[in-house]
Every structure is written in structure tokens, then in C-alpha cells.
Amino acid sequence: MTTVVNAPSAPAARRSRFANLRRAMLKAPGATLCAVIILAMFLYAFITPLVSQNPFEFAGMSVLDSFIPPMWMTDGVPDFPLGTDDQGRNLLTAMAYGMRTSIIVGFLSVIIGLLLGGSLGLVAGFVGGRVDAFIMRLADVQLAYPALLLAMIIDGAARAALGAERSVATAITIVVLSIGIAFWVQYARTIRSSVMIERDQDYVSAARITGRGNLSIIVLHILPNVMAPVLVIATINLGIAIITEATLSFLGIGIPVTSPSLGTLIRNGNNFLQSGEWWISVWPCLVLVLFVVSVNILGDHLRDVYNPRLKGRS
């Protein structure tokens, strides 16, 4: 018997997905606005360094231009719309560099936390028994420490181990790892509870009877079914990770001044707050707040969309 089959109608599916996106955007204008803000900041942070002189290199500084206030104030200059800092760096450009570092550190640390917590949660939920008990008690112990304190401990320990000589890349790696490790518990717990539900479903039994091994069952069947809630948490945690990195940098133990993050910029400006040069720290603060608030609102919205229990409410 032969059956004539029409080619799969992929374009139609893609179009409907596009239409879905548009409908979702119209339904949630706030979240859409946040998504647009995030996207704009992304583009600004990653394109500016390609077209401008790095103000944190020697050639980018000009001490003659230092402490120029924003352009609408007296003494303001149109060349520096948001003013300059103590080294004569254009704050508008400097913040692009700061945001870039913050975003990179935020994303990488979320990914580290997701990988670490996700795999531990998968193993705990799937294997169960003693392995599960061990991993979850470890998580309980870690929860007894504030995440920021833990990140500081890990950061300090790594620095002590590596000595004073270290490159910017090493410093960023240490910060990324310490923030990632500080936040794995949430992912592990969420994934574990989802896995415990999914592993007893009949479709998993069917795959097992067919002859799939544990690894293929986890990767092919269970993982796609437990990812949605975790991705929502990851979005919200992105904001928290960026704040944590800013806090570490503000305290002077995060990213070095030569490759600043928003937190480093705030710390730098903090020195001049008392002397009236408020703009040096206020602009990075506002950018940080805007970015993190946008990320959080978007994450909240995603959580509502993916939580079936909240469906129907708006």
C-alpha cells in the first residue's frame, strides 16, 4: 500500500507561531515594553564597544575633560551628554562597557547555576534514594547561607588560592563561578520535583519497554518536559545575578576597574557623591535598576504564562 503524503507544512506552522507572538505581545504591553528595553540595552552595550574608543584604556582618557556635568547643566558640553567622570571618560560610552560586562557576567553565572543545579536536580529526582537525600541535604545546608555571603566566600577563597597575579579574565571567571554556585539550589529543587512527577508517567515506561536507557530517557523525554519552569526562574535569576555581581564589584571584590561592570562604575562614582559630582554614580545606578526591573517584569510574565494554575486569570 502506498500513500501519497503532502510535504510537511512548515511555513504555515511558522506563521502561526509568529501570529501567536504578536497576540501575546498585544495581550501584555508591559512585558513587551520590558522586552524592548532589554533588547535596546543589549544592542547598545554590544555595539558601542565596536565603534568607540575604550575609555578604560589609556588612550581613551583625557584628564582635561574630567568632571564635566551632564549637558543640560551649566558647564555641560554636548560632546558628553551625560557628563564625564574623574578621568574624563564619557559616561555614556563608559556605561556601554559596564553594561556589557554586567550582562556577560549575569548570563554566564545563570548558565553555570542552571547547568550545575539542573544536572544535580535531574540526578536527585531520577535516581532518588540516598543520592537524592545527599544532594538535597547539601542544598539545605547551602540555603542556610545568604547567597551573597556565599558568593563572597567562594570569591575570596578562589582569590587566595590563585594569588595576587591574575588577569581580568580570571577575575571575571571567579565572579561568574561564585555567583553560579551560589544560586544552583533553586534550579535543583525545581527540576527535582518536576522530574519526580515525570519519571512515573506512562510515556517514560513506554520508552523504557521499547528499550531506551536511562540517559536517553532523561535527555530525550524528561528534560524537555521539565525545562519550562526552570527557564522562568533563570530569567528572574538573571536580574538577581547582575545585582549580586554589582554588589560584589561595589564592595571592590568583583570585577577590576580596567574592565568595569555597572557595579564598578557605581563604586567609582560613589567616591564623588559627597563632592557634588552626583552624575558619575547616578547614571549607572539608573541603568542597573532599569535593566533589572525589566528583566524581572518579563520573568514574572513568563512565569504567569507557563504556570497552568494561573491560566485564565489576567
Added chain:
Amino acid sequence: MSAGDFLTLDHVSKVYRRNQGFLERLKKTDAGGTRAVSDVSLTVRHGETVGLVGESGCGKSTLARLVSGLMAPTSGEISFRKDAAGKAPRLQMIFQDPYSSLNGRWTIEDIIAEPIKVHRLRQGKAAIRARVDELLVQVGLSPADAEKYPQEFSGGQRQRICIARALAGEPEFLILDEPTSALDVSVQAQILNLLRDLQKNLHLTSLFITHNLSVVRIMADRIGVMYLGELVEEAPSEELFRRPRHPYTRLLIDAAPDMDTSDRSLHPIAGELPNPAFPPSGCRFHTRCPFAKDICRNTVPPQKTTEADGLYRCHFDLDLSNASIVPPSANVKTA
């Protein structure tokens, strides 16, 4: 194992252990646990469908999971006939709940293709896709459905997809665990027709588990009746209905509501199913049996064989072939 035997269960038991507390573990007392399947011996011959019936909680689904290899029996042995190369036969299982048995993140094509890929039954994308389309048509769906996701189908259609997936593995042995219980009566009939056609055309050997006597009568060549984890009677299908040997079988047949308009009365089996963690002494059915005598309370009944290739566990040689038996009298209930 004789030549025609495909699957034999040899005194198979499964005990679900209760989670013991820390102190209990220290004391090393044996908590016992629930004997979900108790000392079941059963043979399935090549090309035959064996039905298993019983109330909920009698252990029939546990038996299905044991046979499928999802769980290991606590004691006893389950053995399949191996082929010339010494390989165990390919199994597939169809589940009761058509909603949880399909992965919602996979397309129908991926779902049905999985057994084909795992067992390498077809090579190449085009060949696999052609086979998927063929299977979809075979179970009464259309090849266009392959692009869709399980959520887009009704319960009956989902069960068809499950059947297609099971057939995709070209199983030598099929386990059906209440495949129609979650479906509407009209859809049930369609699925049963489909299964019967497949049985006829593909010469499947299968184990059909259900609580519905009329379903098992249509589908099975031989029927086993389970009560509290024990196989209390086993006989060829028509023989079981014509001449049941065990009082429980008789009561089960009478309890099923039928379409006969001359008899509108229902005959529920008196009493509750006892807690399988603490089964009654002697014959497990004595608390609800209308014929129970003293011997039933104290002595485990022997397993007897009939001339019609059946077996049953009862102390008496009762003639239960015609007429409903009266529900147990009051003194039995209070016993």
C-alpha cells in the same frame, strides 16, 4: 517450558514494602508489606491472547508491570521464549491513560518513530516516515496527523496513536493494561475492533488486562481471574463463562450489568475487598464467599485442574454453570 509456550510465570510474587521509619529500621523488624501479586503461575502460548480480570487493587496492573520488565518480581521467575539467537522477544505495552502515555513535547511522527529507531527496524528518514504514515493509516488516522502534537487529539485518537507506537516496534508480545477503560463506550468499541483486527492480521501474542468481563470475552482466548493478588481461576474463554468453577468468577459474571432487558437487577458482590496488606487466612475469598465453610477460613485451597485445560483454587467442586447464586447471607457478612 514446552515448545508452544511463549511466556511462563513461575510462582511470581511482588511485595510492596512500606517505607520504614528510622526507629523501625534500627529495630530490624520486618514490616511485611503489601503482597500485590502472590504466587501467580501462568503460561501464555505463542499466538494466543490471555485475558486477566479482577477488581481494582487485585494486582493485575502490577502483574503487567512485572511482565513488561518495568519492575522485578520479589520472588518467582518470568521467562520469555528466546529466539534462535538467544535474544528476548520485543515487547510493547499499551497503557490505560492515553494522556500520560504520550510525551507532550514530541510530534506524533517522533513518538511513533521512536520504537522503529531504537530497534533499527527501518533505515533512513524517508523509510521511517513512510512506515509512520502506514501505521497511522492502519490505526485509522491520517498521515497529516504526523506533524501534530498529542494535545491536539481526543482520548480515543490518542489511544490509536499509542497502538500505532506499539505496532511500530513490531512486538512479538503485546501487553495491554486496561486499554479501553478510560474511553467512552462508543470509542471503546472502535478501539476493540481495531485491536481485534490487528490480533487477527498480525498474529500477536498478548496479555490483555481489564476489569471488564465483556471486553475480555471478546478479546481473549484464555482468561485468568485474579483476586487479592492470587490467580483464582484460569480457563479457556468460553469455558469460563459457561462453567465457572470458582465462586468469585460466578459472582463477577453476575455482577456485570448486561444489556438483557428481561433482567434489570444488579448483583453486586457483597462486602469490601480486604486490605491486601493483611489478606484473610485460608481462602482469601472466604470473607465474601456465599459458600464459605469452616475449612475455607483455615486452610488454603489447593489448585485443581479441570479436564478443559483450566485451573481453579477452591476446596469444593461446585457446579456454578447456570443461574445466579444468591448474594451471601447475613451471617457471612458479619463473620
